Amino acid sequence: xxxxxxxxxxxxMVASIFAGCTPEPVEVEATEEPTExxxxxxxxxEEVVEEVVDEPSVFNWNIGADPKTIxxxxxxxxxxxxxxxxxxEGLVREKSGTVLPGIAKDWETSADGLTVTFNLRESTWSDGxxxxxxxxxxxxxxxxxxxxxxxxxWLWHYTNVVGAxxxxxxxxxxxxEAAIEAGVGGVVDEEAEELEYYTQEDIDTAxxxxxxxQMYTPDTVGIRAVDDLTFEVTLTDPTDYFVSLMAFYHFMPxxxxxxxxxxxxxxxxxxxxxxxxxxxxxxxxxxxxxxGLVLEKNENYWSADTVGIxxxxxxxxxxxxxxxxxxxxxxxxxxxxxxxAEIPRLMAEDPNFYVFPLxxxxxxxxxxxxxxxxxxxxxxxxxxxxxxxxxxxxxASGQVPAGGFVPPxxxxxxGRDFFATAGMYGLSIDDGSVADxxxxxxxxxxxxxxxxxxxxxxxxxxxGHQTIAELIQEMFKTNLGIECTLENQEWAVFQDTRTQGNYxxxxxxxxxxxxxxxxxxxxxxxxNAYNDPNYxxxxxxxxxxxxxxxxxPAVHFEKLYEAQDIFMNDMPIIPIYHYSAxxxxxxxxVDWDRSVLGTLDFSSAYME
Amino acid sequence: MAKYFIKRFVVAIITILIIATLTFVMMHxxxxxxxTREKALPEAQIQILExxxxxxxPLIKQYGDYMAGLFRLDLGPSFVKIGVEVNELxxxxxxxxxxxxxxxxxxxxxxxxxxxxxxxxKQNKPIDYIVMFMATLGVTIPSFVVATLIIFVxxxxxxxxxxxxxxxxxxxxxxxxxxxxxxxxxxxxxTRLTRSSMLEVLRQDYIRTxxxxxxxxxxVMAKHAIKNALIPVITYIGPMIAAIMTGSFVIEKIFHIxxxxxxxxxxxxxxxxTVIMGITVFYAAxxxxxxxxxxxxxxxxxxxxxxxxxxx
Numbered sequence: 001x002x003x004x005x006x007x008x009x010x011x012x013m014v015a016s017i018f019a020g021c022t023p024e025p026v027e028v029e030a031t032e033e034p035t036e037x038x039x040x041x042x043x044x045x046e047e048v049v050e051e052v053v054d055e056p057s058v059f060n061w062n063i064g065a066d067p068k069t070i071x072x073x074x075x076x077x078x079x080x081x082x083x084x085x086x087x088x089e090g091l092v093r094e095k096s097g098t099v100l101p102g103i104a105k106d107w108e109t110s111a112d113g114l115t116v117t118f119n120l121r122e123s124t125w126s127d128g129x130x131x132x133x134x135x136x137x138x139x140x141x142x143x144x145x146x147x148x149x150x151x152x153x154w155l156w157h158y159t160n161v162v163g164a165x166x167x168x169x170x171x172x173x174x175x176x177e178a179a180i181e182a183g184v185g186g187v188v189d190e191e192a193e194e195l196e197y198y199t200q201e202d203i204d205t206a207x208x209x210x211x212x213x214q215m216y217t218p219d220t221v222g223i224r225a226v227d228d229l230t231f232e233v234t235l236t237d238p239t240d241y242f243v244s245l246m247a248f249y250h251f252m253p254x255x256x257x258x259x260x261x262x263x264x265x266x267x268x269x270x271x272x273x274x275x276x277x278x279x280x281x282x283x284x285x286x287x288x289x290x291x292g293l294v295l296e297k298n299e300n301y302w303s304a305d306t307v308g309i310x311x312x313x314x315x316x317x318x319x320x321x322x323x324x325x326x327x328x329x330x331x332x333x334x335x336x337x338x339x340x341a342e343i344p345r346l347m348a349e350d351p352n353f354y355v356f357p358l359x360x361x362x363x364x365x366x367x368x369x370x371x372x373x374x375x376x377x378x379x380x381x382x383x384x385x386x387x388x389x390x391x392x393x394x395x396a397s398g399q400v401p402a403g404g405f406v407p408p409x410x411x412x413x414x415g416r417d418f419f420a421t422a423g424m425y426g427l428s429i430d431d432g433s434v435a436d437x438x439x440x441x442x443x444x445x446x447x448x449x450x451x452x453x454x455x456x457x458x459x460x461x462x463x464g465h466q467t468i469a470e471l472i473q474e475m476f477k478t479n480l481g482i483e484c485t486l487e488n489q490e491w492a493v494f495q496d497t498r499t500q501g502n503y504x505x506x507x508x509x510x511x512x513x514x515x516x517x518x519x520x521x522x523x524x525x526x527x528n529a530y531n532d533p534n535y536x537x538x539x540x541x542x543x544x545x546x547x548x549x550x551x552x553p554a555v556h557f558e559k560l561y562e563a564q565d566i567f568m569n570d571m572p573i574i575p576i577y578h579y580s581a582x583x584x585x586x587x588x589x590v591d592w593d594r595s596v597l598g599t600l601d602f603s604s605a606y607m608e
Numbered sequence: 609m610a611k612y613f614i615k616r617f618v619v620a621i622i623t624i625l626i627i628a629t630l631t632f633v634m635m636h637x638x639x640x641x642x643x644t645r646e647k648a649l650p651e652a653q654i655q656i657l658e659x660x661x662x663x664x665x666p667l668i669k670q671y672g673d674y675m676a677g678l679f680r681l682d683l684g685p686s687f688v689k690i691g692v693e694v695n696e697l698x699x700x701x702x703x704x705x706x707x708x709x710x711x712x713x714x715x716x717x718x719x720x721x722x723x724x725x726x727x728x729x730k731q732n733k734p735i736d737y738i739v740m741f742m743a744t745l746g747v748t749i750p751s752f753v754v755a756t757l758i759i760f761v762x763x764x765x766x767x768x769x770x771x772x773x774x775x776x777x778x779x780x781x782x783x784x785x786x787x788x789x790x791x792x793x794x795x796x797x798x799t800r801l802t803r804s805s806m807l808e809v810l811r812q813d814y815i816r817t818x819x820x821x822x823x824x825x826x827x828v829m830a831k832h833a834i835k836n837a838l839i840p841v842i843t844y845i846g847p848m849i850a851a852i853m854t855g856s857f858v859i860e861k862i863f864h865i866x867x868x869x870x871x872x873x874x875x876x877x878x879x880x881x882t883v884i885m886g887i888t889v890f891y892a893a894x895x896x897x898x899x900x901x902x903x904x905x906x907x908x909x910x911x912x913x914x915x916x917x918x919x920x
Contacts, residue, residue: 175655290871
């Protein structure tokens with residue numbers, strides 16, 4: 001047996017050397033230059049290719065690391081989202097902030113704002129079968145279902161779709177059942193250091209919760225197919241951003257027969273060209289794990305006439321230097337990321353280098369449970385002592401110094417930018433608030449930083465984070481006379497440490513997924529998995545609830561401004577800057593676009 | 609001889625088991641898990657995932673299950689690459705890694721050994737100096753520098769020399785960069801090793817005796833000198849093959865080759881437990897087999913080496 005194992009390994013090794021040698025180059029050449037009028041040989045003669053009239057338009061793109069999944073319902077990452085936005089299409093499509101009709105040709109919202117009806121156009125899947133409202137019902141329920149375990153299922157909370165969040169929360173049923181089965185005296189968590197046991201009270205609560213959760217089923221979710229081309233959604237509260245959210249990949253339709261096909265389990269159907277049926281401008285024709293994928297124009301797409309690219313070769317190169325070299329060598333046409341060191345030069349010299357604001361904030365968390373940060377004057381002093389402009393100048397990639405937590409890009413009911421209207425909350429863009437910071441610190445009993453305990457600033461290992469941490473450390477020292485030490489941890493370790501609250505001051509970053517400031521501020525409430533500072537203020541929470549319950553946009557934004565006022569007055573975080581995104585795109589690639597949230601769109605792009 | 613092999617096999621299996629156990633323990637003792645994300649997953653979600661992959665079982669049971677799977681050659685599913693089995697991942701990763709490894713090995717053997725021999729025969733002549741200068745360079749310049757240089761010079765950096773693609777193995781030219789970068793160090797080392805070993809052998813009495821007996825010079829070299837001079841080289845080549853195969857991840861990353869090394873690195877950052885385990889065990893098994901093969905080759909080249917200790 002053991003001998004067999006070893007022999008097999010050797011054989012596998014040797015066999016693979018030969019097995020792998022044969023088809024690859026031919027296969028790839030064939031997809032790049034499909035045979036239409038000439039027979040493509042292994043090395044096509046350049047002259048012959050030039051003579052072909054219908055030479056396919058090929059676009060070479062670096063997707064980045066191999067996406068975990070490209071199933072719209074399961075995906076939770078931007079690289080996967082970038083692919084999905086080409087292969088699938090939701091009810092609407094959003095380009096640079098403009099919401100365009102997608103599979104829905106139009107939609108209407110009822111007077112009370114609680115019912116949204118989408119009228120779908122007649123369209124088909126890439127295999128030619130009709131796409132109906134029933135497909136949306138199936139896809140949405142699948143995305144919510146606990147069994148699907150979608151990473152984005154928490155987003156349903158913000159959709160305000162009736163019963164959606166409740167259905168998502170039925171994932172807790174198995175845990176409750178286990179607790180009830182364990183009974184009074186059962187062990188809560190076997191791996192915990194100190195064992196806890198269930199009390200009668202715990203069991204009673206679990207039983208009650210279970211009874212409630214069991215009432216939530218797919219039938220209680222407020223979505224239905226009125227007929228084949230009418231999709232109706234019922235909301236708990238009027239939700240301004242609901243329609244624009246429909247452009248997000250989580251809400252795109254998937255075809256039941258593909259999803260449930262044998263061999264396509266857990267979203268693998270989406271990366272299997274034989275099973276990957278989609279409804280977007282492109283369709284998957286090849287997928288090589290760790291290497292790349294090929295998308296071809298979907299002739300069954302409802303707007304196939306406006307699709308200008310025939311073939312997209314997507315590479316999975318996660319090394320920025322390699323992809324940058326490949327771009328310069330003409331092997332790639334578009335990069336989502338470039339080496340940090342190249343950014344200042346590209347910004348100055350290259351007209352094909354684009355910087356976009358990204359809806360997110362880079363910040364530092366105060367651990368609000370610690371005595372050292374109990375005085376709000378101390379927290380404010382630290383936040384005011386930072387020269388944010390200096391940091392963004394060092395980074396030199398178009399980041400915007402942060403005033404509050406909500407980044408630029410959100411318009412309020414009067415069309416004003418939320419960020420600009422909200423102001424700086426006593427923070428200065430540059431070093432203008434240092435004097436105030438010193439005064440506050442003195443008031444708190446630490447004149448000139450004297451007697452202030454040394455603390456640790458924690459960030460996850462990366463050159464960029466280190467640069468920022470060092471700058472901040474220096475600013476604390478020079479401006480306030482406060483000493484701190486820097487500590488970095490590898491990413492996965494860091495996240496654990498932060499979630500467990502084993503830190504004093506720790507880096508944070510948050511990018512939102514929909515066009516409303518509540519998606520930013522909403523994370524700082526008790527129980528939210530991203531509330532790292534463990535911030536808990538009843539007034540703040542009341543303002544957020546009031547903002548989500550109102551039907552009046554004026555009240556909605558008034559309450560959101562109020563929430564950020566309360567938040568910044570408590571200063572549980574130190575906002576540093578608002579993120580930016582960069583793209584390097586060859587000038588021969590025309591009319592590519594992106595959503596405000598940063599998802600790329602090649603639906604009407606073409607190569608010149 | 610059979611007894612010797614059985615003994616070696618048993619030791620090999622035990623070694624693999626120990627490595628698997630140590631990896632398992634270390635892997636689970638570092639913080640973070642496969643479901644740690646930038647946007648942390650809700651608790652309930654993590655529970656579902658952990659249940660699905662049996663990560664909620666007691667560690668000792670997970671260990672038992674894993675070892676049982678290992679004996680069935682079933683390395684389990686990847687936790688992070690959804691729907692991909694570790695066996696599948698290794699099977700996918702081996703061909704590219706093996707191909708560049710094999711070409712590098714061929715390059716090392718067909719260039720390194722002759723260069724070493726020539727260098728030794730022409731000791732202190734210009735050709736020796738040139739070879740040794742190159743070999744010293746090769747040993748001291750790290751492979752990632754060579755790789756970056758190749759990309760810079762031959763893939764776009766110098767317009768006149770734009771001959772190679774920057775990444776991938778889709779065209780035959782794509783092999784040149786990775787193979788050269790991968791072979792560089794070992795090629796230089798083998799050259800130096802062959803040279804010094806050859807010089808050592810040439811000073812031996814039996815070479816003088818052979819020459820004194822009037823045997824033709826080329827026969828002395830081919831039959832007596834080279835054969836003996838290659839013994840240390842062979843000892844080195846076994847572990848070297850393993851090192852090339854397991855150590856190519858930097859090269860794979862730079863040239864974006866979807867090989868096994870890239871998956872390995874990725875799995876550690878992702879805490880993809882089964883992939884970490886699977887590839888570690890695979891590497892270990894491969895290394896042990898290589899060492900074993902070398903021992904056999906060794907015995908074939910040098911009949912004085914016996915398979916049992918203490919009898920010769």
